[in-house]
Amino acid sequence: MLYRILHVSDLHTGPPFDPAVARGLVRQAPEFQADLVVISGDFVQRADFSAQWRAAVQLRDALPIPQLVVPGNHDVPLFNLHLRLLNPLGRYRRYMSRELNPCFERPGLVVVGAVTAQGLTTDGGWLSRQQIANLRRMLAPYGPEVCKMVVWHHPVFNPPGLHRNRVMRGSHEAIRLLDECGVDLLLCGHIHLTHVGSTRDILHDLRRGTIICQSGTTTSRRGYGQEHGRNSCNLIELEAQTITIHRLLFDPATDRFEPNGTHVFPRPLGA
Ligand SMILES: [Fe+2]
Numbered sequence: 001m002l003y004r005i006l007h008v009s010d011l012h013t014g015p016p017f018d019p020a021v022a023r024g025l026v027r028q029a030p031e032f033q034a035d036l037v038v039i040s041g042d043f044v045q046r047a048d049f050s051a052q053w054r055a056a057v058q059l060r061d062a063l064p065i066p067q068l069v070v071p072g073n074h075d076v077p078l079f080n081l082h083l084r085l086l087n088p089l090g091r092y093r094r095y096m097s098r099e100l101n102p103c104f105e106r107p108g109l110v111v112v113g114a115v116t117a118q119g120l121t122t123d124g125g126w127l128s129r130q131q132i133a134n135l136r137r138m139l140a141p142y143g144p145e146v147c148k149m150v151v152w153h154h155p156v157f158n159p160p161g162l163h164r165n166r167v168m169r170g171s172h173e174a175i176r177l178l179d180e181c182g183v184d185l186l187l188c189g190h191i192h193l194t195h196v197g198s199t200r201d202i203l204h205d206l207r208r209g210t211i212i213c214q215s216g217t218t219t220s221r222r223g224y225g226q227e228h229g230r231n232s233c234n235l236i237e238l239e240a241q242t243i244t245i246h247r248l249l250f251d252p253a254t255d256r257f258e259p260n261g262t263h264v265f266p267r268p269l270g271a
């Protein structure tokens, strides 16, 4: 085993947050012995309320380190127009992380995050030209032997059964960017519904494609579709020849996240 990554998302520490699930996550998380914990945005339900940020900090601090975090659309204030207009990510930067282009690097692995919750977003997201250039620059030094992962809050694919378009603006361009940069795995959230697949399922002419690893909400009661009222996260195992994604679903009967399906992909993808 090269590396193990715990991927949680959409903690939403405000109503309808489920503290019992959060306590279960905190208890169980060390058992995964993860080399990295990724939190793919939406820390709070309403970024206007400091109490929700303090609860999010408490939960984040109770999870193992190192961590790589990115903000989601709920991490931008909605009611406080002063903050919303002049400093939309100010609270995220104050409470969660000052770093908006996080990078985690180990021999054979690089993980980079970027903000897709831009400007005055209420739901949607996108990448700026500057961020696209940044991603190319950050990943350019790494050869094909290095596993490359990208973390965005907004996804590039609407899972089956989703009736509203929830993908980021310019999703096809984003998918091609990932392919050009040789990104093996995209971790994202936002929809509150787990999905594991490949970008080749969306655009068939890609060189290699990128594995999509989308987490549902890990601690909010606002799961979507078949995860309505359910909570999920993912455990990723990176090995020399394979990337394995274990989907985990919280079971109130055991008070634990239990296995809910496994996906094994060859490395490099499309080989
Ligand atoms: Fe969310």
Ligand SMILES: [Fe+2]
Pocket: 042, 072, 073, 074, 153, 189, 190, 191
């Ligand atoms: Fe979101």
